[in-house]
Amino acid sequence: MAATESSTRPIVVVTEGGPHIWAIVNALADRVGPVSVILEAPESKKRLLMGRARRQGWISAIGQLGTMVLTRLGKRFLAGHAGRLIAEEKLATEPRQGQAIIHVPSANGPECLKEIKRIKPGVVLLAGCRLLSKDMLAKMPCPVLNYHAGIAPKYRGMNGGYWALASGDQGNFGTTVHLVDAGVDTGGVMKQARGKPKTGDTIAGYALRQAAFSRDICVEAIGNALAGRLETIDPGLPSKQWYHPTIWYYLWTGLTKRVW
Template sequence: MSTDALPSPVKSPILVMTAGGPNPWMVINALAQRFDAVQVLIEEPEGKGEIFRRRAKRLGRLQAAGQLATMAAAKLLRRAAGRRMEAICQQHGADPRFNTTLPVTSVRSINAPETLEAVTALQPAVILLVSTRLMTRSMLAAMPCPVLNLHAGINPIYRGQMGGYWSLVLGDRENFGATIHLVDAGTDTGETLYEARTEPAAGDFLSTYPMLLTAAALPSVCQAIEDALTGNLRPKPASGPSALRFPPTLWAWVWNGVSKGIW
């Protein structure tokens, strides 16, 4: 970690860890509007090769390639969704822009040694993960405070990725939502703090679902952070069927779009 990336020596009660992007900055800016001391730790995004190898080991090379193809298509289509994304931000009073007024620490990964150094220096009262790698068991055990996560899906039935999309594909529209939960060693298996549900608009699709769910969850995220700061966290075990989700393959995405109208 370079010298200019060292965190401020001023103790900050709230530390947000993220890989960056408009959706996490919506959360960070919402917290900064409500709370005085927010700092940000940004990790380098995972490389496509790293993601492919991990998924190929678990799901097979064909499935892994198909999922990455879908994510590449969704990324390209975000430009076409610009107007809808602006409408989401306006509706929820959300700001997705990088905030230059907040202290930012850059690290390789939330599991890297420099991350622990930064946390030790800051001594936060609460840590919030938004769009990061999974925190390892050893790193989680070293954290001096509660670690929360904003997940764009209702746990435990839509753990993993693209929870909102899968709830629609499976005809489970009442569970189109997000979960704020404590982080444990599993993937979105920690105890639930809050859930936030909403309704997608006709023009929403794979590229806009995460932003819509993030925006809808902002009040609940702020409340969870306040609960942590005041010692009032009230976690409860997530109940119901549990399933780990992944992005659809490109061919499954197209099939669901054509046959079900869910893109």
């Protein structure tokens, strides 16, 4: 497809939502072009717990669930800090009036694929949604990119920013936009951004801080994809997949390293 044709085509963002994702969506709409958002339903917590128990054992799964609950509570208690971050960084964290939003049960389901084919986008950006199967990816009519809140491939999976800080690797507190393959954040890296957390930032809000310094790379990567440029870089880093920290690890690391 010629770049001139692709650049006139819309952008699709597939996501479960969240303020940090809307910050990215609105930046794309302002600086690149029209965005249609396909919003998937949240995954069942029971199914999520069962899946993690199968992969990692019940002790780890329950420990991770504890951190997830604590994180959700933390967002409520730290709403004031989040509000200041949003104001300071001039983030637009809500859907705008007239924003096209299509609801589907799952990013990996036929309803999602049907909508993507109907919209005929020049590029699809995944941002905080279920993994797409190899079969689903093969049916995509355009390039598929992923916004990952971590530096890949060193911090693939969950909570990439947190794990960099907890590992004493502050220089890799960052994000990645990469091509999507059937693995977990294993596709070719297109763009990366690094930043620094600020006083008061915690695991409940790292994603928002990361989104603030990642708008440029999302705009650049999407613009390149629309123009038919899908060049990748080699970060020269080891590869490891991470999960949610268990509640006991999270509390211990907070108390001993002051990484919350």
